[in-house]
Amino acid sequence: MERVVLKESAYNIKKGKILSIKQMTENEKLFEIALEGGESLGHQPGQFVMVSLFGVGEAPISLSSSPVTGGSFELCIRAAGKVTNALHRLEAGAEVGIRGPFGKGFPVRALEGNDLLIIACGLGLAPLRSLIRYIFDNRGDFGKVHILFGCRSPGNILFIDELKDWNKRTDISFECTVDQVDCARPDWIRYVGLITTLIPRVQIEPERTFAVVVGPPVVYKYVIKELLSRNIPERQIFLSLERHMKCGLGKCGHCQIQGIYCCQDGPVFNYGEIKHLKEAF
Ligand SMILES: Cc1cc2nc3c(=O)[nH]c(=O)nc-3n(C[C@H](O)[C@H](O)[C@H](O)COP(=O)(O)OP(=O)(O)OC[C@H]3O[C@@H](n4cnc5c(N)ncnc54)[C@H](O)[C@@H]3O)c2cc1C
Ligand code: FES
Structure with a gap:
């Protein structure tokens, strides 16, 4: 497994200014952040940054924006604990610390020229x-693109306005399902049922399809089973693993799974490479 080579600057905390904050659901907010001096973050889709608040702590958060955007970047943050709750209490104009970007992202070059089946669950x-935004920015480089999204209930749907736009696009196929209906947002529901129920609805040519899946660990077991039953080769399935992280750069060992460092060897892995790691799932 190839490991990312870290630059000396990986240890530096850069100053980031929050440009805007958008409430997306009851527990998730979207933060737009710019680095001091207009420096570009230079991330790849699938990488993460360590976000810190002085006197509170640091947490790993995935980049949500396309690298093509430059200038500023976006983080979708769920209020889950100490750091993320403190971030949710901030207002536009506040300063945060940023280290990174870290980790191996999605293998964009390997995906080019192929059909894609992208499966997102919840915060995934x-x-x-x-x-997805990178693909839209470079649409001609990819074959057919199918996007499936599932979450608990309509009130948990992230990026709802964008999803409505994806639903109207003719150059991709998009489907969305919720586990159950609630009264919070009855206005936009496609299907009710688990994400696995959407997979058989998609027409694919398995030999030229790459699947990219991100969701909570429980989802992987069932989604991967379904993908394999559709004859997508193991080596064409990519997923992102989440582990508790402290340093983000392969020094502390907090994110280790049987000798593999999630922060540096991942968080994106090829299923064929890690299927033997029982602790991974
Ligand atoms: C690569 C990566 C990318 C991520 N991307 C995102 C993202 O885009 N958006 C997002 O919202 N989150 C993301 N996360 C998750 C986020 O980093 C965690 O929720 C993080 O713990 C939040 O920090 P906190 O201080 O707010 O919460 P914490 O105070 O760390 O608590 C978070 C939760 O973990 C539990 N917990 C804390 N410590 C432990 C422990 N030692 N053992 C077991 N449980 C514990 C707490 O009870 C709580 O439920 C990502 C994580 C990783 C590894
Ligand atoms: S988070 Fe420290 S080694 Fe991965």
């Missing part, structure tokens, strides 16, 4: 939005 849409 945050890193995949970066890839």
